[in-house]
Amino acid sequence: MATGTPPSSIDWTQDRDGLALALANLASQAGQAVMAIYADGFDVIDKTDGSPLTRADLAADEVVAKGLRTLAPSIPVLSEESAETVDPSDLGDVFFVVDPLDGTKEFVQKNGEFSVNIALVENGVPTVGVVYAPAHNKMWLAGDVAFAAKVHPGETLSSEDIREITTCPDPDQPIRAVASRSHKDAKTQAFLGKMSGCNTTTIGSALKFCLVAEGQADVYPRFGPTMVWDTAAGIAVLHAAGGVVLDENNAPMRVHFGKDGWRNGAFTAWGCEKLKNKTDTNG
Ligand SMILES: Nc1ncnc2c1ncn2[C@@H]1O[C@H](COP(=O)(O)O)[C@@H](OP(=O)(O)O)[C@H]1O
Ligand SMILES: [Mg+2]
Numbered sequence: 001m002a003t004g005t006p007p008s009s010i011d012w013t014q015d016r017d018g019l020a021l022a023l024a025n026l027a028s029q030a031g032q033a034v035m036a037i038y039a040d041g042f043d044v045i046d047k048t049d050g051s052p053l054t055r056a057d058l059a060a061d062e063v064v065a066k067g068l069r070t071l072a073p074s075i076p077v078l079s080e081e082s083a084e085t086v087d088p089s090d091l092g093d094v095f096f097v098v099d100p101l102d103g104t105k106e107f108v109q110k111n112g113e114f115s116v117n118i119a120l121v122e123n124g125v126p127t128v129g130v131v132y133a134p135a136h137n138k139m140w141l142a143g144d145v146a147f148a149a150k151v152h153p154g155e156t157l158s159s160e161d162i163r164e165i166t167t168c169p170d171p172d173q174p175i176r177a178v179a180s181r182s183h184k185d186a187k188t189q190a191f192l193g194k195m196s197g198c199n200t201t202t203i204g205s206a207l208k209f210c211l212v213a214e215g216q217a218d219v220y221p222r223f224g225p226t227m228v229w230d231t232a233a234g235i236a237v238l239h240a241a242g243g244v245v246l247d248e249n250n251a252p253m254r255v256h257f258g259k260d261g262w263r264n265g266a267f268t269a270w271g272c273e274k275l276k277n278k279t280d281t282n283g
Contacts, residue, residue: 012072012120013094016128016143019072019120023130024141024149024157026067027116030060031134032154034101034116038135044108052104057081060100060116068096068118075120078262080229088257094122097255099229103205105182112136113181113204119232124254129236131206140165140210142240148214167242167271168215174198175278178208178217180224187223187266194279209234212271213241220269228255228262238269245269246276 012019037056045053061081068077076091079098096118101107103114112135120128130141134153139162141147147162174197179188181202192200201217209231211217232255235245247253248265270276 010072012075012128013122016120017145018143019128020130020141020143020147021157021159021162022071023118023120023128024132024139024151026064026071027118027130027132027139028134028151028153028155028157029067030063030100030116031132033059033063034107034114035134035153038107038110052108054101054104054107056107057101057104061098064098064100064116064118068098072096078229080227083229083262088262094120097121097126097229097232099206099227099233102230103182103207106204111181111204113207115205115207117206117229117233119236119255121232121255124256125252126232126236126239126255129233129240131210131233131237133205133207133210138210140213140237142213142237144240146213146237146241148210165214165241167213167218167238169218169270169272169275171275171278175219175275176217177201178203178211178220180204180208180222183224185224188221191221191223191268191279206230206234209238209245209269212243212269213238215271218271218275222264222268223266226264228264231255231264231267234269238271243269243271244273246273 034056042054076095099117102117106113116132118130119126128143132139139149139151146165148165149162175195177200181204208220245253253267
């Protein structure tokens with residue numbers, strides 16, 4: 001079944017898997033815009049926080065913003081590229097969170113490890129998420145159920161193209177960890193060092209959540225800074241696949257505007273909460 005543009009009167013909070021598919025198709029279009037610039041060449045601007053910005057971030061943001069206005073005009077949008085202009089109190093309880101190009105450092109280095117992230121957040125909980133890696137032709141999407149699919153940038157996905165994914169924890173095997181390629185920190189290294197025999201793969205962007213969600217890794221520890229748009233979509237995918245993302249207080253991580261603005265605290269994303277005991281046992 002190919003999806004066309006759905007009527008804007010749909011209550012998406014009642015059809016989260018349907019929304020996930022519609023957002024996946026939007027991410028595919030944004031990925032097409034990103035890949036055109038990836039092939040074409042681009043300048044890199046340093047933002048005030050030291051992170052890079054390219055015209056691919058802005059082009060993808062425009063595609064996603066326009067698509068969301070058509071799809072769900074009544075739901076507000078918080079995007080990395082326009083967050084400074086958004087008053088958090090105007091967002092209400094239900095809003096979209098967008099990182100049009102997550103892993104811009106990886107994009108600049110041309111290693112393919114970047115993604116388009118779109119999430120629906122309801123009362124602080126990411127309930128729908130899509131993470132699209134256009135350089136890998138790979139989409140992860142989730143509402144009530146988590147799925148993955150092969151999709152080339154710009155292609156339209158239908159419900160027949162997607163396969164269900166779940167996490168794959170095996171408490172008898174050494175932990176497989178994923179960590180940031182470009183943002184390493186001592187606390188993460190210490191955490192990884194506490195797990196005997198742990199194998200760690202480094203990779204950019206929200207792809208780390210997706211590797212845990214589809215059972216290729218067990219844990220993604222993150223003690224260095226991230227923003228809510230880096231994590232919301234990945235949390236939704238991992239949660240629907242059977243995993244959990246815990247904050248510094250071991251509570252499910254929420255999307256919220258706090259003393260550090262939209263910046264997250266430290267978190268650990270697990271394929272299964274029980275695996276957490278392995279850090280305690282072996283630490
Ligand atoms: N000092 C900092 N403050 C806030 N966010 C940071 C940061 N350093 C890295 N990040 C976040 O980490 C993201 C990259 O994650 P990873 O290291 O897992 O690839 C960046 O996303 P962008 O590339 O969208 O800017 C950025 O939001
Ligand atoms: Mg990001």
